[in-house]
Amino acid sequence: MKPILLPLSLVLLLAACSAAQPPWKNTDLPKEQWARDWSACKRFAERRAGGYDGGEGGSPLDAYDRIQIKRRVDAEVASCMIDRGYVPEKKAGGQ
Template identity: 45%
Template sequence: MIRRGPVAAALALLCLAGCVSASVPWRHPTLPREQWGHDYSSCRRQAERDSGWREDDNSSPSAFREYDRQRAKRQADGSLALCMTDLGYVPASRGESDRR
């Protein structure tokens, strides 16, 4: 019997990586573009884990008050930026990220 769970998870991860790499708002002068999405996803996961904030979190307002949610988002954004900067990335301008 073939185990479909790991195969499906791998395919979903590849699809997600393709989507993320197309819209990475950071650039690196020496790393290949294919690496950007991987690094961005890794930094984003770490920032979300550290801050408790998730983009797709639809929890009820009583579970995570809006103020706390916005504060956690700011913390996650800052952690993400710090992680990417530590890896040598610089923010891409809006037009620049669309061109590449």
């Protein structure tokens, strides 16, 4: 792979992820509000979870810590969105 393709691929991947619609919906609010609320809930949850200062180490304990923090953040986001009147968006394929 040429050296320029990897950074370009990463930029495109990040752009696609950031443009994704939040996985929550509230039919009482305009869709434009959904992304703002989701972003606010994510920021709140990340602050509350405390973050992880262990870096990207390869030890099993580092991986465990990152997974636990992600679970806490996901739970806080869910709680925040539910408090704002949102329900989880059904995934394609009926899951």
